[in-house]
Amino acid sequence: MRLSLLSLLLSVVIFTPACSQTRADKPVASVVPAGPKGATVTTAKYPQPQPVTGKPGEFPVQHTDAEWKKLLTPDQYYILRQEGTERPFTGKYHDNHAAGTYYCAADHNLLFTSATKFDSGTGWPSFFAPATVASVKVKSDESFGMSRDEIVCAKCGGHLGHVFDDGPKPTGQRYCMDGNALVFEKK
Numbered sequence: 001m002r003l004s005l006l007s008l009l010l011s012v013v014i015f016t017p018a019c020s021q022t023r024a025d026k027p028v029a030s031v032v033p034a035g036p037k038g039a040t041v042t043t044a045k046y047p048q049p050q051p052v053t054g055k056p057g058e059f060p061v062q063h064t065d066a067e068w069k070k071l072l073t074p075d076q077y078y079i080l081r082q083e084g085t086e087r088p089f090t091g092k093y094h095d096n097h098a099a100g101t102y103y104c105a106a107d108h109n110l111l112f113t114s115a116t117k118f119d120s121g122t123g124w125p126s127f128f129a130p131a132t133v134a135s136v137k138v139k140s141d142e143s144f145g146m147s148r149d150e151i152v153c154a155k156c157g158g159h160l161g162h163v164f165d166d167g168p169k170p171t172g173q174r175y176c177m178d179g180n181a182l183v184f185e186k187k
């Protein structure tokens with residue numbers, strides 16, 4: 001009993017909500033690097049995610065909770081199915097600069113490419129746009145007393161992270177992802 005209370009306290013102390021910055025916060029200069037040099041593209045070139053509708057069958061990849069537990073590693077299950085958050089600088093890919101593609105760890109849905117990845121300094125892999133309009137969906141998240149836009153996989157509905165409007169050019173968006181929800185494949 002005493003041990004479980006201690007671990008509960010510890011988990012509260014060390015817990016850091018992913019990308020805890022709220023939408024109302026001002027961008028921090030040191031965290032937001034300049035966009036790609038000489039970029040002349042407009043945001044119209046980049047896909048904008050559709051909102052989650054909540055309609056039945058919206059997400060084609062469906063499994064029971066017991067099946068998800070078997071299909072995913074504990075780290076993946078914690079993020080994708082329990083809307084968990086990895087601690088900054090502890091997950092995969094925040095420091096990955098290789099050229100390649102990022103997929104959903106649950107269903108291999110194409111999510112992001114290295115072409116839109118940037119170094120946010122947050123300790124989470126960050127992108128300024130998703131790979132396609134069918135990659136992710138966006139959903140309002142009011143948890144932890146913050147108003148944020150949650151990003152989920154458009155195929156399985158699994159939690160991936162959040163999006164903020166303090167990103168670099170050309171879109172100004174920062175998709176702050178949990179690396180443990182992603183699988184990277186080198187080009």
Ligand SMILES: [Zn+2]
Binds near residue numbers: 104107153154
């Ligand atoms: Zn997925």
